[in-house]
Amino acid sequence: MARTEISTLGEFGLIDHLTKNNEIRNSSTILTVGDDGAVIDHFGRQTVVSTDLLIEGIHFDLSYTPLKHLGYKSVVVNLSDIYAMNATPTQITVSIAFSNRFSLEALEEFYDGVYAACNLYNVDLVGGDTSSSNKGLIISVTAIGEVAPDKFVSRKGANNMDLICVSGDLGAAFLGLTLLEREKKIFAETGSQPDLENQAYIVGRLLKPEARKDVVAWLNENEIIPSAMIDVSDGLSSDLLHICKQSDKGCVLYEDKLPINDEAKEFAYKLQLDPTACILSGGEDYELLFTIPQTDFEKIKNNPDISVIGYITEKEEGSNIITRAGNKHKLVAQGWNHAKQN
Amino acid sequence: MARTEISTLGEFGLIDHLTKNNEIRNSSTILTVGDDGAVIDHFGRQTVVSTDLLIEGIHFDLSYTPLKHLGYKSVVVNLSDIYAMNATPTQITVSIAFSNRFSLEALEEFYDGVYAACNLYNVDLVGGDTSSSNKGLIISVTAIGEVAPDKFVSRKGANNMDLICVSGDLGAAFLGLTLLEREKKIFAETGSQPDLENQAYIVGRLLKPEARKDVVAWLNENEIIPSAMIDVSDGLSSDLLHICKQSDKGCVLYEDKLPINDEAKEFAYKLQLDPTACILSGGEDYELLFTIPQTDFEKIKNNPDISVIGYITEKEEGSNIITRAGNKHKLVAQGWNHAKQN
Numbered sequence: 001m002a003r004t005e006i007s008t009l010g011e012f013g014l015i016d017h018l019t020k021n022n023e024i025r026n027s028s029t030i031l032t033v034g035d036d037g038a039v040i041d042h043f044g045r046q047t048v049v050s051t052d053l054l055i056e057g058i059h060f061d062l063s064y065t066p067l068k069h070l071g072y073k074s075v076v077v078n079l080s081d082i083y084a085m086n087a088t089p090t091q092i093t094v095s096i097a098f099s100n101r102f103s104l105e106a107l108e109e110f111y112d113g114v115y116a117a118c119n120l121y122n123v124d125l126v127g128g129d130t131s132s133s134n135k136g137l138i139i140s141v142t143a144i145g146e147v148a149p150d151k152f153v154s155r156k157g158a159n160n161m162d163l164i165c166v167s168g169d170l171g172a173a174f175l176g177l178t179l180l181e182r183e184k185k186i187f188a189e190t191g192s193q194p195d196l197e198n199q200a201y202i203v204g205r206l207l208k209p210e211a212r213k214d215v216v217a218w219l220n221e222n223e224i225i226p227s228a229m230i231d232v233s234d235g236l237s238s239d240l241l242h243i244c245k246q247s248d249k250g251c252v253l254y255e256d257k258l259p260i261n262d263e264a265k266e267f268a269y270k271l272q273l274d275p276t277a278c279i280l281s282g283g284e285d286y287e288l289l290f291t292i293p294q295t296d297f298e299k300i301k302n303n304p305d306i307s308v309i310g311y312i313t314e315k316e317e318g319s320n321i322i323t324r325a326g327n328k329h330k331l332v333a334q335g336w337n338h339a340k341q342n
Numbered sequence: 343m344a345r346t347e348i349s350t351l352g353e354f355g356l357i358d359h360l361t362k363n364n365e366i367r368n369s370s371t372i373l374t375v376g377d378d379g380a381v382i383d384h385f386g387r388q389t390v391v392s393t394d395l396l397i398e399g400i401h402f403d404l405s406y407t408p409l410k411h412l413g414y415k416s417v418v419v420n421l422s423d424i425y426a427m428n429a430t431p432t433q434i435t436v437s438i439a440f441s442n443r444f445s446l447e448a449l450e451e452f453y454d455g456v457y458a459a460c461n462l463y464n465v466d467l468v469g470g471d472t473s474s475s476n477k478g479l480i481i482s483v484t485a486i487g488e489v490a491p492d493k494f495v496s497r498k499g500a501n502n503m504d505l506i507c508v509s510g511d512l513g514a515a516f517l518g519l520t521l522l523e524r525e526k527k528i529f530a531e532t533g534s535q536p537d538l539e540n541q542a543y544i545v546g547r548l549l550k551p552e553a554r555k556d557v558v559a560w561l562n563e564n565e566i567i568p569s570a571m572i573d574v575s576d577g578l579s580s581d582l583l584h585i586c587k588q589s590d591k592g593c594v595l596y597e598d599k600l601p602i603n604d605e606a607k608e609f610a611y612k613l614q615l616d617p618t619a620c621i622l623s624g625g626e627d628y629e630l631l632f633t634i635p636q637t638d639f640e641k642i643k644n645n646p647d648i649s650v651i652g653y654i655t656e657k658e659e660g661s662n663i664i665t666r667a668g669n670k671h672k673l674v675a676q677g678w679n680h681a682k683q684n
Binding site: 036051055129135149152 | 379387392400422423424429438475480482484489497
């Protein structure tokens, strides 16, 4: 494969090259890449902003992550935050820093993924920054969205007795990560080619997640306004506890209501992992976790893509999970802290 | 000095701690730190967005950069981009990734600088991301501003015969960098304490730059709307060539009109550097470079803080500088490419 050194273009040549096919999809995008700032017109709407920093060796491993997928995912995880506010993403900025081990072709692959996400989610790339790095790849994405005045949904509004709902299924991204890490280790030790055991579902959930644009659209169509919403990025426990903390409430979850994909569950058993632990602490599922008043139950109960997994309580009752055996356990946030200790 | 390990707080405890004194200054800030996104109301205004990625060892050297100054500068360089659009910055997001060599006290110092800049420039910190890094400190700042519809000034609008103007003086930040790098090298080789030779001006220009909020305000008060504007971050040549390229024009600069501080000029001679080269290629001055029609000359000529340094030509005439001796040289962009080659 051709390898073009980035130094042959320089920073500005590189930006021109990587953005030459950049399309504008939103009429609110007035000025885009190539100036000190982008200009966005949000006449009579509210602007929602979210940002993420992704670092090689911390957030992703290039030994099993194709660059195109990484570009796609870097955008999608930010858009997921905008949808979790009940807003519509409209623009993104993408900054990258890379060491000289990256060729122009490698950056093009990354941007192919960025543009694929822009295309699918109808957002405009309007700016960013490029830089060299002394080690590895660093990505920073900021997403901007819009919402009708005061129609945004924060983490704060959950009320006592509200139903706790989640879209899709949980835990699969973590199982995909576990599989890829296992195969990486085996390859390093023995040179054996990775055996992904036809686990396309769990690997896909990790490497190419989608943001739940469709769920937000469905909620709007059905005139359901969640009282609180968050996307599941750190793991169900951690993210639900954010809603509880910011709403000053407690919760009850039911283990037997937690949604998991069948293949993912089987694979968890094979690895001797508890599927419930994968769901609670796994993270990176990018599903939407939200609370609704009980009066909306009739509207939601026949949607097979949304599970009612528990309810909100007063704060004094704490945050608990009822196991299949009927035992009550305190819900504990793992995720980032957990990762740090390992 | 006390050292608190960040792992004792966890990510969310850390965010709570670092943002507990975060004040909201703009009524457009509707929802701030602590949710999936921030919410900003820009009723009837246009939103301007700019972002920068700053990496230890590439953009800053902690051996001579106090963390508080670094926090301040990280914000200011982004605000400078917003002012360079003739807009008013209103919100920022700040993301940081840090290795375990950073203590909580170190991050507090960094955020003290961030908040000092927010306070002086009247902007709200509305979000961000924190992460661990496997090496050094990584900072990503996104600034958001607002401007009345279509009053933004891009790099594209320069017209033939427009005057080229720049605020303040140029080249000093580069000389400050040169001095600090020299003293670092001497310290590494001999252990001698740094001798900054009372060069407070040039060191201050590097470590604690300001964005030219005052210049944008003055232009507005005097009803001067630049035809094109950019901030001087990469060096005068590089930044002026951006205006020329995007406006499809050429330019003539006069060496004897280029503004430099007296102390900076003397120090350049002492180091056997050409002051003009420092001005043209130095960068990091964060002054505003802009073009105005000749009819605005009367308004601007008595402002001692703005220098008229040349004029815009048709593209065919190229981009040139007339030296003190009356010779004509082609203007060449250095800066980032230049830095890469060394």
